[in-house]
Amino acid sequence: MNNEKKILLGITSGIAIYKVVDLCSRLVKAGYEIEIIMTENATKMISPLVFETISRGKVHTDMFHSGHHEEVEHIEMARRADLFLIAPTTVNTLAKIANGIGDNLLTSTVLAYDKTVMLALSANTKMIENPATIENINKLQDRNFEFINSKSGMLACNNIGNGRLAEPEEIFERVEDYFVEKDLKGKNIIVTAGPTREDVDPVRYITNRSSGKMGFAIAKKAFQRGANVTLIHGDCKVSPPYGPENIRINYNHELKSEIEKRFDDADCLIMAAAPCDFRVEKYSENKIKTKNNLILNLVENEDILKYFGEKKKEQMVIGFAAETFDLHENALKKLESKNCDYIIANDVSSSTSGFDVDDNKVSIISREDTIDMPLMPKIQVADEILDLI
Ligand SMILES: Cc1cc2nc3c(=O)[nH]c(=O)nc-3n(C[C@H](O)[C@H](O)[C@H](O)COP(=O)(O)O)c2cc1C
Missing domain, CATH: 3.40.50.10300 (CoaB-like)
Structure with a gap:
């Protein structure tokens, strides 16, 4: 069944990016077809080669690359995907999305996408609980966005608090949930x-x-x-x-x-x-x-x-x-x-x-x-x- 489902996986430059290697591998093993967009900053943390190898597909990073252009990349990627998942989502990318900014390939593709976008947030507690971040989350609640909330625990910055990226198992299950017909809704x-x-x-x-x-x-x-x-x-x-x-x-x-x-x-x-x-x-x-x-x-x-x-x-x-x-x-x-x-x-x-x-x-x-x-x-x-x- 999953073979028919295409997931567009957006990856931004949060420190929890390492968990997304595992997530990507789970999605591929479950039969999903994965296409990836990394922000330029994300490529400074993990090489696109890692995700290219795990996903067995292409990793897109640059909106303005030269070469053969049969299609407008961000429009076609948005059209192809059954679900758009961004993990990790930095508070920076969240802010851009909430304000309709499309200044890179990832945020432009979000603007061109009309189905559900899942955002798995993670950041330092002060960043995630910053009033600006909370306002940005609230802005997106009534639109086609689903949040996979960050968790509390030990953070990379050595603080204990809210901000950990949800574990790959949970994000994977949220993706699986999304594709199941909701025939027991309201029960x-x-x-x-x-x-x-x-x-x-x-x-x-x-x-x-x-x-x-x-x-x-x-x-x-x-x-x-x-x-x-x-x-x-x-x-x-x-x-x-x-x-x-x-x-x-x-x-x-x-x-x-x-x-x-x-x-x-x-x-x-x-x-x-x-x-x-x-x-x-x-x-x-x-x-x-x-x-x-x-x-x-x-x-x-x-x-x-x-x-x-x-x-x-x-x-x-x-x-x-x-x-x-x-x-x-x-x-x-x-x-x-x-x-x-x-x-x-x-x-x-x-x-x-x-x-x-x-x-x-x-x-x-x-x-x-x-x-x-x-x-x-x-x-x-x-x-x-x-x-x-
Ligand atoms: C080591 C390191 C770890 C970072 N971790 C996070 C993070 O977990 N969450 C976050 O929102 N920003 C984090 N940042 C800051 C973002 O990388 C920064 O805001 C960047 O401009 C976001 O770019 P992007 O959203 O285009 O990927 C981190 C930066 C560094 C250098």
Whole structure:
């Protein structure tokens, strides 16, 4: 799909330019066709040869170069591109764009471009928070510009503060988001992911093998498809995706109360989390001494999926059933007993699907139908699940 998408990548002379080598490589590997414009100052920081090699294309730098001119370069580049991304964007180039100045190839091409321009800003904190910069950002908010805001952290000037360029992963994801059809726009979706835990004593707890990957994939895709997504998750082995509101919890009661706060306004709850089914009957205030044959009495926890299944009015509730035998029968029982609209059933006895791997083989079960899906990447499973909404 990406093969058809052309990205015009503008590069200016911010110190974070080194991150854009990585970004460019990611975009190329994902199949985007990249055309690059560097400002003259940017070429003093990194040679165009680096970007020419990584992008496997031409890097344009000079508006007035001599040679063969079949076309007016900045007009044709603007016409060809599906998205114009400028990373890093210096506050200088931002100021020119905000004021309609076209004094070099990059800024002239921005003037000739009528689709979305994404600006990934980065500069020293004082420069980025300068009233002139803020005014320039505000000027562009109502036009065809999207901002990838700078982050706080250690800056190249050795100060700690706002101004770091967003990481290449985030910029890459924003590009991917841009090209996904926004068919879930306006929907409020709560996605839960990963395990919860139950404390045994001050140093030990019980949990389960859920990695959070399936829930994170659903949250990422729902966000890309335009939904307002809240992702509520336990301690996961992977980082949560950029975009959704991200709420970290540890315990079942936190999971329940965070869902509760949002449930009335939600269109859909997708419970991909694996809350602990049991807790120890008696938490030990002191660390339990090592001994042979320690017996822990476990009692059943409240069933959160069932609670929201019974509470729902207009909301769609989608649950997961991780089973090791009688997959369909058990999933159907779960659908009925928890009053869900759909159960996504997966057989976790296989090592290639389910917990902690990138692929999943699921069955989508409703009262009317059972659809057995083939083994596929979780990100693709996520799309199939979101198609139900
Ligand atoms: C080492 C160095 C690092 C710089 N880093 C930044 C930066 O991160 N952000 C920024 O807005 N300007 C930065 N500047 C200043 C810009 O390079 C300067 O404003 C330049 O005129 C911008 O030109 P351009 O927008 O055409 O690339 C830096 C300058 C130097 C020498």
